[in-house]
Amino acid sequence: MSIEVKNLSHIYSKGTVFEHIALEDVSFEVGPHDFIGIIGHTGSGKSTLIQHINRLLVPTSGTIVVNNININEPNVPMKEIVKRVGIVFQYPEYQLFEETVYKDVSFGPKNLGYDEEKVDFLVKQSIEIMGLDYEEIKDKSPFELSGGQKRRVAIAGVIAMKPPILILDEPTSGLDPMGRREMLDMIKNMNKQLGMCIILVTHSMDDVAEYADKIMVFSSGRLMKYGPPAEVFADSKFLADISLDVPQSKAVLERLKEEGYEIDTSAYTTKEAAKEIIRVFGK
Amino acid sequence: MNKKIIELRDVSFVYDSENAPGVKALDEVSLDIYEGEFVGIVGKNGSGKSTLAKLLNALILPSSGKVFVGGMDSADPQYTTDIRKVCSMVFQNPDNQMVATIVEEDTAFGPENLGLAPDKIRRRVDESLKAVGMYDFKDKKPHQLSGGQKQRVAIAGVIAMHPQCIVFDESTAMLDPAGRADLINIMHTLNSEGVTVIFITHYMEEIVGASRIIVMGDGKIIGDGTPREIFSNPKWLEENRLSVPEIVALSTALREGGLDIPPGILSEDELVEALCRLK
Ligand SMILES: Nc1ncnc2c1ncn2[C@@H]1O[C@H](COP(=O)(O)OP(=O)(O)OP(=O)(O)O)[C@@H](O)[C@H]1O
Ligand SMILES: Nc1ncnc2c1ncn2[C@@H]1O[C@H](COP(=O)(O)OP(=O)(O)OP(=O)(O)O)[C@@H](O)[C@H]1O
Ligand SMILES: [Mg+2]
Ligand SMILES: [Mg+2]
Numbered sequence: 001m002s003i004e005v006k007n008l009s010h011i012y013s014k015g016t017v018f019e020h021i022a023l024e025d026v027s028f029e030v031g032p033h034d035f036i037g038i039i040g041h042t043g044s045g046k047s048t049l050i051q052h053i054n055r056l057l058v059p060t061s062g063t064i065v066v067n068n069i070n071i072n073e074p075n076v077p078m079k080e081i082v083k084r085v086g087i088v089f090q091y092p093e094y095q096l097f098e099e100t101v102y103k104d105v106s107f108g109p110k111n112l113g114y115d116e117e118k119v120d121f122l123v124k125q126s127i128e129i130m131g132l133d134y135e136e137i138k139d140k141s142p143f144e145l146s147g148g149q150k151r152r153v154a155i156a157g158v159i160a161m162k163p164p165i166l167i168l169d170e171p172t173s174g175l176d177p178m179g180r181r182e183m184l185d186m187i188k189n190m191n192k193q194l195g196m197c198i199i200l201v202t203h204s205m206d207d208v209a210e211y212a213d214k215i216m217v218f219s220s221g222r223l224m225k226y227g228p229p230a231e232v233f234a235d236s237k238f239l240a241d242i243s244l245d246v247p248q249s250k251a252v253l254e255r256l257k258e259e260g261y262e263i264d265t266s267a268y269t270t271k272e273a274a275k276e277i278i279r280v281f282g283k
Numbered sequence: 284m285n286k287k288i289i290e291l292r293d294v295s296f297v298y299d300s301e302n303a304p305g306v307k308a309l310d311e312v313s314l315d316i317y318e319g320e321f322v323g324i325v326g327k328n329g330s331g332k333s334t335l336a337k338l339l340n341a342l343i344l345p346s347s348g349k350v351f352v353g354g355m356d357s358a359d360p361q362y363t364t365d366i367r368k369v370c371s372m373v374f375q376n377p378d379n380q381m382v383a384t385i386v387e388e389d390t391a392f393g394p395e396n397l398g399l400a401p402d403k404i405r406r407r408v409d410e411s412l413k414a415v416g417m418y419d420f421k422d423k424k425p426h427q428l429s430g431g432q433k434q435r436v437a438i439a440g441v442i443a444m445h446p447q448c449i450v451f452d453e454s455t456a457m458l459d460p461a462g463r464a465d466l467i468n469i470m471h472t473l474n475s476e477g478v479t480v481i482f483i484t485h486y487m488e489e490i491v492g493a494s495r496i497i498v499m500g501d502g503k504i505i506g507d508g509t510p511r512e513i514f515s516n517p518k519w520l521e522e523n524r525l526s527v528p529e530i531v532a533l534s535t536a537l538r539e540g541g542l543d544i545p546p547g548i549l550s551e552d553e554l555v556e557a558l559c560r561l562k
Contacts, residue, residue, distance in 0.1 A: 012427065013427070018424070020427070041461065041462075042429055042430070042431030042432055042435075042457075042459045042462050043428075047430065090430045090457070093376075141300070144300055144306075146328055146329040147328070147453070148329065149328055149329055170430070173453075173456040174453060174456060175328065176326070176328045176485050176524045177524065177525050177526035178525070178526070179327075180485070181526075203457070203458065203463070205460065206529060240461075243459050243460065243462065244460055244461070245460035245461075247529075248533070248551065249533050251551060252551055256555060256559075270532055270533050270536060271536070274533060274537055274540060275540075277533075277537055277558065278541065278542060281537075281558055282541055282542060
């Protein structure tokens, strides 16, 4: 197992009037080559959870084991965790702080102690993976880029460290539609070709349906469901009750069923849904 | 015809700095927006959408050309405050927008600046926080909120000022599906009450209900039409790094698969209806 979370609870500002239970008795396992999607309403605890996986937050109770290391043991150095777990935060553009794009992206690999040549290579490669023109952008200030450009630079900085576990908190928000697709395809590639373990937090049901192998569903700090997309999207009423949704093409299938047609509603991607509708409505 | 609320005449904007001298973000753009319109703005990353938005609020001034908001020339400093009263903005990132240390104080900030009476401020704060579903969080500190919750508070702060025109710059980006649907409903409600809505987004399905869509590309307006017109050309949209709403993609797949689905379908209701007519 790559990640093993057991009975994790997190209470913010415990013992004050602001006390808030953000995670409650959460347990799950993630395999080394999994592509996991995490969905859940605003404030359901998703960001709180992932910050535990690289020790930015410490559990109120429970344990987190990453590649057989209990990361909250006092003798585990932060560097060992950073090497294993890369996190792209919800507003990654706030992680930008250097004067140039090059310096920003090179910060991580430099800190891992790589030599100049390797750093150079990793920086160039990651900037290009993110669909940016290396020569054009490397000397610009990150603060002078558009929203989507900043986001790409911030993600390049994390990818440059090549972590075996990559966690992304809403990486596609702010990207144009084509950029969103490119980003997800790129993440899928890192999963399939480099074998990286991916955890993707998102509010887009269409994106998790299409890309994730398994989905975690959070509500009010609890892990409500954990399974393949077909299973998670099978109960649209349950999802609606916790402020979520089903992919749009699945919603169409369900509407058709309500209208009395004998149609299989299990498809959850546009392609599969189209096939089923054509089967029923074609001659 | 309603009155013009926004007028851009041959507006160019150049960002000039040491590292990147002379980035032309807008290139001789002319545009009229009328009171009561609901305008969706889409365009690839870096195409100039946020730059356009900032011009409407006099946060930046055109390098050349003219911007009029409610008839006032944005380059004339005596109008700056009034322009911001007419046209408010919800930014891409809520953190840039939070000013106070408690949620309800943050929402009250705008109305206080307008010089309203305390009881009126109270009413507006309550009503705005309720509209975005954050009333129960009114005593919280901004850093105690999740990403989506911050976004809602930022929106409440703008609604509380009762502006004539609101520019939403990717304001749905961090919301869950229900929150997104709620906010779009709020926009349509405000619009039906006469507020001009300008909504910048990367999610095509969010603007199928707009009265007009403007497409930006490399600092220019490259498309301007109804949602039906704009979304009827998937290939052109793709060339400009955009897409069609999922329902349009599904309808197209069905048509290509031999079903007799009329063109121009934009919503789930329309598609279900068209299918029901087949059989
Ligand atoms: N520092 C803090 N102090 C107190 N409460 C907090 C703090 N940070 C977050 N919370 C609360 O904990 C809950 C979980 O927040 P979290 O950021 O994990 O949610 P999320 O699922 O990532 O939401 P979103 O989709 O909006 O990003 C929220 O109700 C939030 O208000
Ligand atoms: N502060 C700045 N200094 C220099 N150049 C800038 C600055 N802000 C934006 N730019 C540049 O101006 C152009 C337009 O940027 P703008 O932010 O208006 O794009 P946008 O359409 O809002 O993009 P996005 O979808 O990524 O938010 C881009 O090329 C961008 O790099
Ligand atoms: Mg979050
Ligand atoms: Mg922008």
